[in-house]
Amino acid sequence: MSAPSKTCWRVLYLLTFAMGISFVDRGTLSIALVSIKRELHLDESQLGVLGSAFFMTYTVMQLVAGKLLARMNAITLYAAAFLVWSCATAFTGFTRDVHVFGVSISSFYVLFGLRLLLGCGESISYPATAVLITGLFPEGLRGTANSLIDAGSKIGPALGIMLGTTVLLVIGWRGMFLWLGLLSLLWLPVWLMSTRSLDVVVAPSTFSRSLGYRQIASQGSFWGATVGHIGGNYAWSLFVVWLPYYVEHAGFSGKRLVWMSSMPFWLLTVASVGSGYLSDRLIRLGSLPIRVRKATVCIGSIGCAACLLAASQVSSIVLRLVLVLGASFCLGLFSSNNWALAQALSGEEAAAKWTSLQNLFANASATLAAWITGVVLSRTSSFSAAFLIASTVLLIGAAAYWFGIDDRGPVVWEQECIGEVSDACLRDTRSARLES
Secondary structure, three states, rough: OOOOOOHHHHHHHHHHHHHHHHHHHHHHHOOOOOHHHHHOOOOOOHHHHHHHHHHHHHHHHHHHHHHHHOOOOHHHHHHHHHHHHHHHHHHOOOOOOEEEEEEEEEEHHHHHHHHHHHHHHOOHHHHHHHHHHHHHOOOHHHHHHHHHHHHHHHHHHHHHHHHHHHHHHHHHHHHHHHHHHHHOOHHHHHHHHHHHOOOOOOOOHHHHHHOHHHHOOHHHHHOOOOOOHHHHHHHHHHHHHHHHHHHHHHOOOOOHHHHHHHHHHHHHHHHHHHHHHHHHHHHHHHOOOOHHHHHOOOOOHHHHHHHHHHHOOOHHHHHHHHHHHHHHHHHHHHHHHHHHHHHHHHHHOOHHHHHHHHHHHHHHHHHHHHHHHHHHHHHOOHHHHHHHHHHHHHHHHHHHHEEEEOOOOOOHHHHHHHHHOOOOOOHHHHHOOOOO
């Protein structure tokens, strides 16, 4: 089995960078919550609605993303989606009351609409990434590949908090959104030039086109992976949307606020990359891929739940922050192998639609997490109940992973719908493609 070519790794690095940008763009709202609340005169329930707005369209559009990726070039589709979400971020800086055909629309609804548009654009990111990784990397390297993508999703919020907070203090929240949105567009020409000679065939066979979401949903392992993902995504959404707000209300400000808000995401990154590498090494040494990945995500989910549960019961602010950091590290163990597990279960042919459908349900929980946390805070003025809810959902997810997934091998799809099998790879790196 040959190693992935330099072109394959270049595509992976660009995808990692793009994933980081996407999480910067979706996470900028959390940095500006206090400023937006003050300037636009919003309450915490409205902030919760804004936090969940992104996930509303991001979730629903997963089904559309899977269909599009079964028919369109993944590289071109990714570029178009990137343009949409970057522009949505930039235009957020112009949020204000507007009048359309004599109808007055408040700044709250304008901001709400832009967050919906952001979700539409970013809905392509994970399904397209799954297609590319399964087509370019063998099972024994997918933990590493997915951990790099996951690192981008964790470094993005960390850098977003550090850079965004600094920019916000200098030019305000409006300038921060405009600056970050326009700066991220620099990635787009690099992507187009670097992939100009590539032709990624996203739908390599009749099977990929004919495979329906109903057939995927009929698999028990799909629901084990999905319910487990719901648990992890609930906790992740709480971190992304509310963590800077939590740290600021714990009494931190200035540089201490920046470092304490970003530290959990750095720990997530370290845990993600490390566990991705170790899981791949175990697989290359002969361990069953699905069993290794399933065990890793279960350990991460249970560890994160235990830390959040403990944090909900202690009164010391310092101890709570330490436990939140521990929860962050454990969540990194979950996140690096979560998508690699989905890819191992589905196989290359079904990766796009499986990922899209799983992501739909998982991000429904993220939508609820942002909104429920806002409601809980408005009624209790404390994160204790929010942490307790997240830990409960995580434990349910861990049970689903462990008991709901058959770890003996990937799903065996019905073969009668399979027609011709084309090569689903890069034409200029055809000889370097790895058979999954």
